[in-house]
Amino acid sequence: MTDDNKKLRLELIIESPALRRAEDLLRDAGATGWTVVPAMSGFGGQTRWSRGTDISEATDMVVLICIADEDVLEPALKTILSMLDRRIGVVNVSDVRVLRPGLF
Numbered sequence: 001m002t003d004d005n006k007k008l009r010l011e012l013i014i015e016s017p018a019l020r021r022a023e024d025l026l027r028d029a030g031a032t033g034w035t036v037v038p039a040m041s042g043f044g045g046q047t048r049w050s051r052g053t054d055i056s057e058a059t060d061m062v063v064l065i066c067i068a069d070e071d072v073l074e075p076a077l078k079t080i081l082s083m084l085d086r087r088i089g090v091v092n093v094s095d096v097r098v099l100r101p102g103l104f
Contacts, residue, residue: 016061
């Protein structure tokens with residue numbers, strides 16, 4: 001495996017109104033792509049939640065997944081973490097090996 005195959009995977013579960021801000025942070029940091037999927041339900045902080053159970057979609061959660069080089073994700077992570085100080089959300093980062101490094 002070459003160093004080109006080693007990347008970081010960011011997985012961010014956030015309220016949908018914060019999605020645009022997170023995407024802007026990743027774009028500004030140099031990320032070339034990401035995927036967003038709806039979060040259907042979950043449990044945390046002694047609270048169970050489920051998509052579509054509130055009057056407004058503003059409380060719906062989404063999952064943003066971004067794979068990039070460490071030097072791209074690290075600067076964005078600092079700002080994302082400070083954003084989560086004021087919002088509901090979970091973030092994790094893991095090492096991954098990509099099979100088509102030219103896409104990242």
